Amino acid sequence: MRVTASRITVAGLCAVLGFAGVIQVRSTAAGDTLAAARPDDLVQILDGLQRREDDLNKEVVDLRATLARLRSSGVSSAEALAEANRQAEALGILAGTVPAAGTGVAITITDPQRRVPPELLLDAVEELRNAGAEAFQVGDVRIGVDSAFSGGGGSIVLDGVALTAPYGILAIGDPPTLAAALAIPGGVLDTVRRAGGTMGTVQSQQIRIDALRPSRKPTYARPAGG
Amino acid sequence: MYAAFALVIGVVVGLFLHPTVPQWLAPYLPIAVIAALDAVFGGLRARLDHIFNAKVFVISFVANVVVAAFIVFLGDQLGVGSQLSMAVVVVLGIRIFGNAAAIRRHIFKA
Numbered sequence: 149m150r151v152t153a154s155r156i157t158v159a160g161l162c163a164v165l166g167f168a169g170v171i172q173v174r175s176t177a178a179g180d181t182l183a184a185a186r187p188d189d190l191v192q193i194l195d196g197l198q199r200r201e202d203d204l205n206k207e208v209v210d211l212r213a214t215l216a217r218l219r220s221s222g223v224s225s226a227e228a229l230a231e232a233n234r235q236a237e238a239l240g241i242l243a244g245t246v247p248a249a250g251t252g253v254a255i256t257i258t259d260p261q262r263r264v265p266p267e268l269l270l271d272a273v274e275e276l277r278n279a280g281a282e283a284f285q286v287g288d289v290r291i292g293v294d295s296a297f298s299g300g301g302g303s304i305v306l307d308g309v310a311l312t313a314p315y316g317i318l319a320i321g322d323p324p325t326l327a328a329a330l331a332i333p334g335g336v337l338d339t340v341r342r343a344g345g346t347m348g349t350v351q352s353q354q355i356r357i358d359a360l361r362p363s364r365k366p367t368y369a370r371p372a373g374g
Numbered sequence: 375m376y377a378a379f380a381l382v383i384g385v386v387v388g389l390f391l392h393p394t395v396p397q398w399l400a401p402y403l404p405i406a407v408i409a410a411l412d413a414v415f416g417g418l419r420a421r422l423d424h425i426f427n428a429k430v431f432v433i434s435f436v437a438n439v440v441v442a443a444f445i446v447f448l449g450d451q452l453g454v455g456s457q458l459s460m461a462v463v464v465v466l467g468i469r470i471f472g473n474a475a476a477i478r479r480h481i482f483k484a
Binding site for chain 1: 376377378379380381382383384385387388389392393394395400401403404406407410411413414417428429431432435436450453455456
């Protein structure tokens, strides 16, 4: 009997040990260790957390400043890009590297006697340019800053491309002004008539110039600073 | 053998009951568990040495737990609670290792 009682006691103690071990493991795993921690430890933990919070707050401030800087530089660089695009378009129209469309005139010069000289087409282009035309196309050739008419009457060559009558000229500008510029006495129209040809001028709200010039890279000239 | 069964039963009961540790007991429970583990290992060693005595085991078990809890309590009152409980854990850990080594020699003869 005595042996049994002591056995029961030993078994009970072992059961208590298993029970206590399990609930201790559970309460540790549940993460409520702070509730059982001592005040000293809590103070140390709190100190560490406050230091970490300070560090993180400083980091937040730094990152905010960086973000603001990047945002402002992003805005200004976007503006610079848009301005550069606008300039590139304007210069592209001048240089003939992009298509152009707008109001203008379509001119047709016939030359049945093959007596219209290259100078006449040059005059016509100059006259149109004086009248404010911004983009030109003669035949299938876009007029650029270095365009040149050559050849002779009836076999005009523009930038190395042979033109055939009737010559078609497209110009973008103010249509009445352009038409009037060609019709002045002693101007292009009179010269064409003297050469035995005819000139038709059609004012249009929608002239489209599709011919392009290859863009040229300067060999010697470089942009000078300033 | 029955002690091992009782240990398993205690574990199972703890798993199924989901008890919460009372606030006043929370600082002492881990130390008490380690002290009880020390007593159990000591008992196991004694049994293998054929000198196991239930009375000695019960008294050493209870005394271990009470003394360990008391030392921690004292340390808390003196403001060195964490250091003292660490000291108790170290000492009990050494004892457990010693008992485990003796048990190992009995079982594996090495």
